[in-house]
Amino acid sequence: MNARARLVVFLLAAVGLACAFGVAFAGIPHFGAPVSAYAAILNHLSEPSRQASDVVSAVSFDFRGVDTLFEEYILFAAVAGISVLLRPLGDETRHLPEDEAPDRRIPPPSPAVGLLAVTMAPVLVVTGLETVTHGQISPGGGFQGGVVLATALFVVYLATTYARVERFEAGSLIEASEGAGAGGYVIVGLIGLVAGSAFLTNVVSLGHSGNLISGGTLPILNATVGLEVAGGFVLLVKEFLDQTEVIRGSGT
Amino acid sequence: MSILAYSVVAWLFLIGMYGVVTSRNLIAMVICLSVSQSATDVLILEIGYVHGGSAPVFVDLTRRPGPTVDAIMQALSLTDVVLGAAVSALLLALAIQVEKRTGSLDPDDLRTTHRLPW
Numbered sequence: 118m119n120a121r122a123r124l125v126v127f128l129l130a131a132v133g134l135a136c137a138f139g140v141a142f143a144g145i146p147h148f149g150a151p152v153s154a155y156a157a158i159l160n161h162l163s164e165p166s167r168q169a170s171d172v173v174s175a176v177s178f179d180f181r182g183v184d185t186l187f188e189e190y191i192l193f194a195a196v197a198g199i200s201v202l203l204r205p206l207g208d209e210t211r212h213l214p215e216d217e218a219p220d221r222r223i224p225p226p227s228p229a230v231g232l233l234a235v236t237m238a239p240v241l242v243v244t245g246l247e248t249v250t251h252g253q254i255s256p257g258g259g260f261q262g263g264v265v266l267a268t269a270l271f272v273v274y275l276a277t278t279y280a281r282v283e284r285f286e287a288g289s290l291i292e293a294s295e296g297a298g299a300g301g302y303v304i305v306g307l308i309g310l311v312a313g314s315a316f317l318t319n320v321v322s323l324g325h326s327g328n329l330i331s332g333g334t335l336p337i338l339n340a341t342v343g344l345e346v347a348g349g350f351v352l353l354v355k356e357f358l359d360q361t362e363v364i365r366g367s368g369t
Numbered sequence: 370m371s372i373l374a375y376s377v378v379a380w381l382f383l384i385g386m387y388g389v390v391t392s393r394n395l396i397a398m399v400i401c402l403s404v405s406q407s408a409t410d411v412l413i414l415e416i417g418y419v420h421g422g423s424a425p426v427f428v429d430l431t432r433r434p435g436p437t438v439d440a441i442m443q444a445l446s447l448t449d450v451v452l453g454a455a456v457s458a459l460l461l462a463l464a465i466q467v468e469k470r471t472g473s474l475d476p477d478d479l480r481t482t483h484r485l486p487w
Contacts, residue, residue, distance in 0.1 A: 120391070131386065134386075145375075146416060148415055149371075151436065156439040160437055170428045172425035173425060177444045188451055191452060195455035199458055202465075203466070256426055357465075
């Protein structure tokens with residue numbers, strides 16, 4: 118199918134899809150309409166019954182906690198899939214780019230970049246931990262904070278070379294933290310079963326809304342998700358960075 | 370206002386699909402797919418939006434009582450963002466392998482058969 122024929126087929130389908138969108142959008146609530154009854158109930162329930170002032174976190178990790186469990190496992194599966202896809206194959210050998218052209222060394226990053234990285238990395242770690250631990254009080258949580266934590270390593274990478282980052286990043290520890298994060302969520306869920314209620318029931322002492330320790334299982338689940346996401350994103354970027362070192366095998 | 374808000378969603382989705390159909394590079398294709406995918410983000414947030422609403426975080430709201438936007442939709446958009454990142458990363462990994470195996474990032478070079486009449 119040539120490009121023109123493909124475009125014609127797409128345009129026909131797009132017109133049909135646009136009509137379907139029109140019909141579908143006519144049936145959904147008007148933009149800016151008051152919230153649904155479900156959301157209104159959750160708004161009223163979240164603080165009195167869960168001591169969590171951030172309703173979004175309460176929805177993600179308590180009222181719809183099983184959803185988030187699956188969401189976490191989708192990320193876990195994606196990272197595992199990328200590790201499998203990008204594994205070194207039998208016909209590939211590992212070389213640094215410098216080995217291919219010894220006369221053209223990669224210039225080291227400038228001192229200004231190094232200084233910026235040294236200043237930013239600790240700030241990013243603290244910001245990430247703050248975002249993970251305050252999920253039940255203010256906007257934030259494990260997913261957002263985990264990504265910020267992972268960024269700290271990438272900032273270090275910008276200031277040095279990949280070979281040096283690889284030496285201290287301890288791959289097995291990161292894999293372990295990713296696994297612990299993914300498994301921890303299920304274990305927290307099982308506590309509910311052990312306590313005689315349903316899976317993921319908020320059975321831990323709730324604390325007082327607005328305090329750092331509040332919301333029962335919310336901060337615990339946020340911490341496990343933070344571990345999982347931080348580990349997952351570091352692994353993910355590590356897999357892609359590894360590709361810069363792998364030289365194509367003789368088969369291609 | 371409703372029409373404008375929801376047309377943005379349809380436009381984003383269709384323009385992303387147009388990019389997927391016409392792009393001649395697998396990486397550009399992944400970017401176009403994430404444009405399409407962002408349409409669902411916008412849609413979810415628009416459904417949850419309330420005129421004059423504030424974020425459903427009740428730390429400071431006691432001083433400013435009023436409507437809040439839909440917390441469920443915000444939680445769903447969080448799921449959407451995570452899935453978008455996971456899908457893009459997986460597709461980019463596939464693109465790397467395609468480039469390694471075929472030496473090309475053009476989706477047309479992926480054909481296994483040329484016997485089709487068109």
